[in-house]
Amino acid sequence: MLTEIAALAVLALLVAELAMRLPLGAATRAIVSPNRRALAVLRSARISDHWKERAMLGYARRTLAATGAFAGWVLLLVGAALALGAPVALVLPGFAAFAASPIGLAAASIAACLHVAGRRPWADV
Secondary structure: OHHHHHHHHHHHHHHHHHHHHOOHHHHHHHHHHHHHHHHHHHHOOOOOHHHHHHHHHHHHHHHHHHHHHHHHHHHHHHHHHHHHHHHHHHHOOOHHHHHHOHHHHHHHHHHHHHHHHHHHHHOOO
């Protein structure tokens, strides 16, 4: 059990480090920005309904593209976690079941949160 916890903690640290280095914040802003602009267009009484419809189509396309990019980054994280966890599962037979259990998910979340919280002040050094 302790070996599974240690292996899962290391895996969580690696995935958290990768997540911190990916442009997830920019991807999130790319999703939110067109939606804010779309709301401003909808609220404006100075823009005709015809142009509002055309603007909404453009904002919807931007939001769809940004959502696809964000989903790609998330799939990359999941793929990295699976690729890093597969060799561990071969060595530790109960690792996959433990990692998917509520205790394993909680342990991985706690390890990743502690790593991110502890690393953040030193990120720019």
